Amino acid sequence: MTRDYVVLCVAATGMSGTTLLSRMLGRLPGFVAVGEVGHLWDKSLIDGRACGCGRRVSECPFWGEVGREAFGGWDRVDARSATGLRGRLLLNHTPLPHPFALPLILHPRLSSTYAENLARYGDLLVRLYDGIARVSGARVLVDSMKVPAHVYAVCARPDLNGHVLHVVRDSRGVAYSNTKLVKRQGEGYRVQRTPSKSARRWLWINQAFRTLERRGVPTTLVRYETFVRSPREELRRIAGDVGAPLAEEDLAFIADDGVTLGEDHLIAGNRVRFAKGPIVLRADEDWRSGLSSAQRLAVTAWSWPLLRRFGYLPTPGGD
Numbered sequence: 001m002t003r004d005y006v007v008l009c010v011a012a013t014g015m016s017g018t019t020l021l022s023r024m025l026g027r028l029p030g031f032v033a034v035g036e037v038g039h040l041w042d043k044s045l046i047d048g049r050a051c052g053c054g055r056r057v058s059e060c061p062f063w064g065e066v067g068r069e070a071f072g073g074w075d076r077v078d079a080r081s082a083t084g085l086r087g088r089l090l091l092n093h094t095p096l097p098h099p100f101a102l103p104l105i106l107h108p109r110l111s112s113t114y115a116e117n118l119a120r121y122g123d124l125l126v127r128l129y130d131g132i133a134r135v136s137g138a139r140v141l142v143d144s145m146k147v148p149a150h151v152y153a154v155c156a157r158p159d160l161n162g163h164v165l166h167v168v169r170d171s172r173g174v175a176y177s178n179t180k181l182v183k184r185q186g187e188g189y190r191v192q193r194t195p196s197k198s199a200r201r202w203l204w205i206n207q208a209f210r211t212l213e214r215r216g217v218p219t220t221l222v223r224y225e226t227f228v229r230s231p232r233e234e235l236r237r238i239a240g241d242v243g244a245p246l247a248e249e250d251l252a253f254i255a256d257d258g259v260t261l262g263e264d265h266l267i268a269g270n271r272v273r274f275a276k277g278p279i280v281l282r283a284d285e286d287w288r289s290g291l292s293s294a295q296r297l298a299v300t301a302w303s304w305p306l307l308r309r310f311g312y313l314p315t316p317g318g319d
């Protein structure tokens with residue numbers, strides 16, 4: 001049985017502006033933005049981190065209702081076992097790196113154990129999405145988990161209508177953001193990466209989402225830089241692609257100098273999930289002066305095939 005809602009899977013590397021994009025999508029009629037749902041089990045239920053409204057999931061009216069609707073209450077959910085299943089999906093605690101998960105998802109016969117865990121985790125996600133759809137009444141669920149194995153797992157479910165929102169940002173901008181030391185909510189710091197490592201990661205992740213599109217999964221490609229410059233046009237295009245066309249007044253929260261956000265209930269994601277009121281929308285291009293020429297060259301060299309494909313580099317002959 002397929003559902004009457006679409007799961008719009010935001011697919012991107014980190015540092016691509018997807019939290020803000022998700023919140024803007026969540027303001028559209030018929031849409032609900034729920035953040036990085038794969039972190040509900042560990043970051044929200046176990047660690048007790050706040051959702052976008054500032055409350056813990058156990059105290060948030062929206063998530064409280066979703067928990068009752070989907071599972072009969074969060075106390076009936078074994079968050080540790082769900083976290084373990086998600087870890088097995090990503091091949092954590094195995095010698096195999098994350099990219100090896102993707103062929104296992106596409107070809108379940110390669111490993112029956114993996115396929116079994118994938119099915120169990122998928123069942124859990126379907127119950128969760130069903131609960132979110134019933135409580136919110138939305139027809140488009142915006143899930144910004146982003147990581148390839150999660151997106152693949154959702155799109156592999158025949159009982160879900162997955163649609164990939166592939167968000168790309170210039171690899172040099174991503175690499176520069178990855179060099180910065182940023183304190184996380186709670187404790188510790190965000191993972192820092194060298195520019196070359198960031199570029200290699202950018203390449204495989206974006207290639208993974210292109211593979212999914214080539215296999216026939218409905219996909220909308222959005223460039224972060226285009227989105228912040230023309231948010232109305234891009235939101236209209238995304239909404240049209242998921243069969244939810246917009247009226248002019250649906251975009252009234254966007255002004256020429258920024259956007260006005262309301263209260264959301266996003267799980268995990270960066271601090272933008274807590275922002276309320278007007279916020280400025282501008283492309284972060286600090287990398288143009290922040291990266292050294294050697295770093296810029298290394299990142300460009302590692303990522304050039306897709307940088308060119310996504311229009312960040314001139315193509316020979318201008319095609």
Ligand SMILES: [Zn+2]
Nearest residue numbers: 051053060265
């Ligand atoms: Zn909340």
